[in-house]
Amino acid sequence: MSAEAQAPAQPLELREVRGPSATGGGSRRFFELLWLISATEFKKSFHGTAFGYIWSLVRPLMLFAVLLVVFTRIFRFDVPNYPVLLLFNLVVFGLFQEGTGAAVNSVLAQEGIVRKTQFPRLVIPLSSVMVALFTLGLNLIAVFVFILAYGVDPTWTWLLLPVILLLVFVLTCAVSLLLSALNVRFRDIAIIWTVAATVLMYGTPIIYPIDFLEPSFLKDVLLGNPLTLIFEQARAWIIDPTAPGAVSVAGGWLNMLPAAAIYVLTCILGVWVFKREAPKIAERL
Amino acid sequence: MAVETTQDGPATPRGRDFDAEPVVIEARGVTKSFRLPVNKISSLKEQITTFSRPDYRELHALRDVSFEIRRGEFFGIVGRNGSGKSTLLKVLASIYAADSGRVRMAGRLAPFIELGVGFNPELTARENVELNGVMMGLERRQARSRLGAVLEFAELEEFVDMKLKNYSSGMLVRLAFSVMIQSDAEILLIDEVLAVGDAAFQQKCADVFHEMRDSERTVILVTHDMGAVEHYCHRAMLLHDGEVRAMGDPGEVARKYLRLNFESAPSSGDDSLGEVADVVVEDAWLEDENGERVTNVEKGRDLHFCAELEAKRDVEGPTFGFTFANPDGVEVIGFGVPLEELPDRVSAGQRIQIRSKIENRLAPGRYVVRCWIHRNRNISDIVLYSPHVLDFVVFGKGEAGVAFFETEVEFELKEGEAGER
Numbered sequence: 057m058s059a060e061a062q063a064p065a066q067p068l069e070l071r072e073v074r075g076p077s078a079t080g081g082g083s084r085r086f087f088e089l090l091w092l093i094s095a096t097e098f099k100k101s102f103h104g105t106a107f108g109y110i111w112s113l114v115r116p117l118m119l120f121a122v123l124l125v126v127f128t129r130i131f132r133f134d135v136p137n138y139p140v141l142l143l144f145n146l147v148v149f150g151l152f153q154e155g156t157g158a159a160v161n162s163v164l165a166q167e168g169i170v171r172k173t174q175f176p177r178l179v180i181p182l183s184s185v186m187v188a189l190f191t192l193g194l195n196l197i198a199v200f201v202f203i204l205a206y207g208v209d210p211t212w213t214w215l216l217l218p219v220i221l222l223l224v225f226v227l228t229c230a231v232s233l234l235l236s237a238l239n240v241r242f243r244d245i246a247i248i249w250t251v252a253a254t255v256l257m258y259g260t261p262i263i264y265p266i267d268f269l270e271p272s273f274l275k276d277v278l279l280g281n282p283l284t285l286i287f288e289q290a291r292a293w294i295i296d297p298t299a300p301g302a303v304s305v306a307g308g309w310l311n312m313l314p315a316a317a318i319y320v321l322t323c324i325l326g327v328w329v330f331k332r333e334a335p336k337i338a339e340r341l
Numbered sequence: 342m343a344v345e346t347t348q349d350g351p352a353t354p355r356g357r358d359f360d361a362e363p364v365v366i367e368a369r370g371v372t373k374s375f376r377l378p379v380n381k382i383s384s385l386k387e388q389i390t391t392f393s394r395p396d397y398r399e400l401h402a403l404r405d406v407s408f409e410i411r412r413g414e415f416f417g418i419v420g421r422n423g424s425g426k427s428t429l430l431k432v433l434a435s436i437y438a439a440d441s442g443r444v445r446m447a448g449r450l451a452p453f454i455e456l457g458v459g460f461n462p463e464l465t466a467r468e469n470v471e472l473n474g475v476m477m478g479l480e481r482r483q484a485r486s487r488l489g490a491v492l493e494f495a496e497l498e499e500f501v502d503m504k505l506k507n508y509s510s511g512m513l514v515r516l517a518f519s520v521m522i523q524s525d526a527e528i529l530l531i532d533e534v535l536a537v538g539d540a541a542f543q544q545k546c547a548d549v550f551h552e553m554r555d556s557e558r559t560v561i562l563v564t565h566d567m568g569a570v571e572h573y574c575h576r577a578m579l580l581h582d583g584e585v586r587a588m589g590d591p592g593e594v595a596r597k598y599l600r601l602n603f604e605s606a607p608s609s610g611d612d613s614l615g616e617v618a619d620v621v622v623e624d625a626w627l628e629d630e631n632g633e634r635v636t637n638v639e640k641g642r643d644l645h646f647c648a649e650l651e652a653k654r655d656v657e658g659p660t661f662g663f664t665f666a667n668p669d670g671v672e673v674i675g676f677g678v679p680l681e682e683l684p685d686r687v688s689a690g691q692r693i694q695i696r697s698k699i700e701n702r703l704a705p706g707r708y709v710v711r712c713w714i715h716r717n718r719n720i721s722d723i724v725l726y727s728p729h730v731l732d733f734v735v736f737g738k739g740e741a742g743v744a745f746f747e748t749e750v751e752f753e754l755k756e757g758e759a760g761e762r
Contacts, residue, residue: 070367070445075438088475096472100463172458173476174435174450335438338431339375 078178078334089179094186101187112191113198116146123263135265140203141295145262145287147195148220152228152283153253155188159232160239160246167341177334181236185229192221203295213293220290227282227319230326237333240340261287266305279306282319357555357575362411363447365528365559366433370442373403373428373583402428404583405442410561410576412527415554417570417577417591418563419598425583426563427532430454433561434530448527448559451477455532457517462506466497466516469505473520487523494545495519515542522549529553532563547669567595571728572670592728599726619654619724620687620714625731640737644699646710648730652687656724659687661695662713663730668706674699702746703735 079086102111120143127133127142135141159181163170166180204210239245260283269275278284285302292301306312376397402425410416420426431437433444434452459476460469470491474484492498495515505513521531550573553560564570570577570591577594579587579601587597626634628645638644646663660683664675678695687693709732714725 070364070447073433073435073444073446075432076435080435082478084480085475085478088481092472092475092481096461096464096468100461168455169459171436172454174452175459175476338436 076174076177076335076338078331079176080174086176086179089176090182090186093179094183094190097183098187098190113195116143116150116195120146127263133264136296136298137206137208140199140206140208141265141291142263143202144199144290144295147192147199148224148287148290149257149260149262149283150195151185151188151192151221151224152231153257154191155185155228156231156235156249157253158184158187160235160249162232163236163240163337164243164246164341171338171341177337178233178330181232181330182229184236185225185232188228189225208295211293211297213297216293217290220286220293223286223319224283226323230323233326233330234322237330237337240333240337256281256283260284265291265299267300279311280314280318282315282322285312285315357413359411359414359575362413364409365412365447366408366410366561367445368409368433368442369407369444371403371406371429371432371439371444372401372441373425373432373437373439375400375402401583403432403439406580406583406585407442408578408585408588410559412559413557414576415550415560415562415574417574417594418561418580419565419567419570419577419594420580421598421601424580426580427454428583429580430530430532430561430563446528449478450528450530451521451524451526452530453521453532454530456521457513460505460513460517463504465502465504466492466508467501469516470520474524477524477526479525487525491516491519491523494523496542511542518542518546522546522553527557528559528561530561530563533565567598567726567728568670570595595728596726599723619656619716620650620652620659620693621725622648622712622727622730623651623692624649625710625712627731627733637734637736638701640701640703640705640735642701644697644701644703646697646699646731648695648712650693650695650714652689652691652693654689655686656714656716657686658716658718659683659724660715660718660720661693662715663697664711664713665703666709666711667704668708672711673703673708701735705735705737707732707734 074080120139123142123146124139128138162180162184163177169175170177170180235245235249259278259281261278266275266278266284266288269278285306288300288305289302292299302312303309306315377400406425406429418426418429428437430452431454432439433446434450434454436452436454459473461472464472467488470488471481471484474487475481479487488501492501495512495518497512497516497519500508500512505516508516521529550560550569554573554575560573562569562574574591576589577591578585579594579598581601586601587594625646625648627636627638628647629635630643630645648663650661660677662675662677664672666672676697676699709728710730712725712727712730713720713723716722716724
């Protein structure tokens with residue numbers, strides 16, 4: 057073309073278009089989108105229901121009531137502060153269960169956005185986790201009212217609650233990334249996960265304390281579950297200062313390594329898989 | 342595959358010189374293919390139980406596509422379904438990643454692949470406009486400040502706090518279009534969204550596109566509507582089977598597109614996709630009453646339109662039609678050669694002369710004559726569509742765009758009942 061011959065005035069700086077990615081479009085846009093979408097999804101989840109937010113609390117409370125009856129009247133657990141321990145565990149585990157449960161289908165559900173707009177893919181599963189986090193935040197207020205009403209004395213270790221929540225939150229995000237990316241390729245991941253999440257709930261000391269178990273292969277398996285140690289530590293810090301805590305439950309620092317390794321590996325795997333799949337998500341839908 | 346450039350360098354058919362403008366989009370050798378599994382595997386069991394690699398069919402959506410677009414250009418991309426134009430758009434919009442080649446861009450790009458995508462029906466217009474703005478890369482504050490302009494254009498101010506699920510489809514489309522044109526991105530990517538809303542809103546949209554054509558904004562328009570391509574675009578590109586088949590003057594590209602479209606029509610016989618159409622318009626002109634050629638016609642004077650055509654190949658059952666389009670590209674009048682005058686066939690080498698006299702009700706302004714030739718008396722079997730065989734000016738006093746007809750009007754002034762009080 058002869059256009060080359062004429063000197064074009066002031067060429068503008070051309071930037072490479074790199075195609076879709078997990079975070080594409082700048083960090084400000086990323087966080088604004090994450091916030092906007094999470095907030096609207098959170099609002100939406102209560103819209104049209106007469107009692108709004110109440111329902112998000114009623115669900116764990118119902119489960120709590122049933123389990124409480126079963127384990128204090130039928131099995132007669134003798135655990136200090138068992139009712140509030142159970143409530144606390146259920147609500148915190150709800151972050152993991154609801155976050156991953158919503159995230160696994162999130163990318164498929166947002167097909168229109170993924171296929172038709174320039175959209176940082178990572179926002180989609182993360183906003184599902186954020187919605188669960190908002191719910192947890194509200195529920196925790198109620199939970200602490202219960203804890204105080206039950207007569208548990210506040211201790212300085214309550215200040216360490218954010219550490220517990222952060223550990224659960226990060227793991228939830230990692231698992232969500234992994235599941236949502238894989239579910240685009242294999243649609244039965246979502247179905248498998250509903251079962252797996254239930255198994256995981258009983259594989260984590262939510263409704264029973266881990267010290268109920270004699271040393272056995274089963275106990276070793278449970279101790280490999282990072283959530284086990286997180287919840288045992290939470291019990292010692294928040295509910296029952298006399299509880300053993302994660303280190304002594306595991307039997308020393310060294311024995312915590314498998315769970316820690318699984319935790320870190322899950323996080324790396326989740327980020328790696330999502331990053332690898334992100335550019336291809338639009339084509340696979 | 343020869344890429345035809347119908348003019349030297351970036352064409353400047355609308356009187357704007359883009360050679361001096363900087364390049365804002367540059368695509369070099371963009372290639373993209375999809376591997377379509379013959380049996381799609383989407384469950385884990387199938388993946389595990391299928392031991393051999395599944396069979397894939399390679400679909401080359403884009404092959405070595407290169408072009409550049411300069412600032413301010415209104416650039417059309419046309420092509421049949423499956424020609425790769427949507428894939429190209431998605432590569433430009435960072436929705437797909439190209440397999441090879443590279444795309445570089447200066448400035449922010451706002452893609453509109455589908456009107457209203459990303460709208461959340463559970464949210465109000467206010468919330469959706471904000472969300473959409475952020476999605477297009479605005480800050481939240483900026484996105485909110487645009488709300489007024491968006492709603493005003495869409496004429497939906499009173500519905501600002503209504504949830505989108507309660508909007509009518511027309512209202513939705515208006516809001517979506519309005520969000521699109523109020524986006525302040527330097528580059529707009531628009532896919533097939535022109536025909537929206539009622540007639541009045543369509544006119545408004547047409548005005549906006551006109552403005553965009555003359556503004557600093559760069560617009561890429563993907564469409565099937567050749568009228569829109571000719572009307573708005575400075576330059577166009579024809580994609581076929583993932584390759585660039587033509588680039589340059591929109592009229593030329595549109596003509597090639599239409600020919601390509603009927604290439605596969607069964608009745609079009611042997612290879613009619615030569616460089617020369619089966620029938621070509623050799624000449625077209627206007628005459629005055631004395632048979633002298635003229636280029637302008639006074640308002641109200643009859644139009645004597647003549648055309649001379651030559652058949653390059655035999656054409657069975659030809660029909661000939663001409664339409665006159667106003668400056669907005671709207672065809673305002675038209676005529677066809679009456680059936681009883683038409684021959685059963687024209688043979689290669691024969692010349693055809695058409696002379697017509699048309700009562701001139703055209704308002705002053707510039708008009709373009711288009712020519713349509715079909716075969717087998719079938720209007721979907723196009724032999725030739727020539728979007729621009731002649732243009733001329735109707736001059737004289739009168740409001741542009743308004744044609745006056747002889748009309749009988751009665752006018753009476755009556756005293757109202759409350760007349761004298």
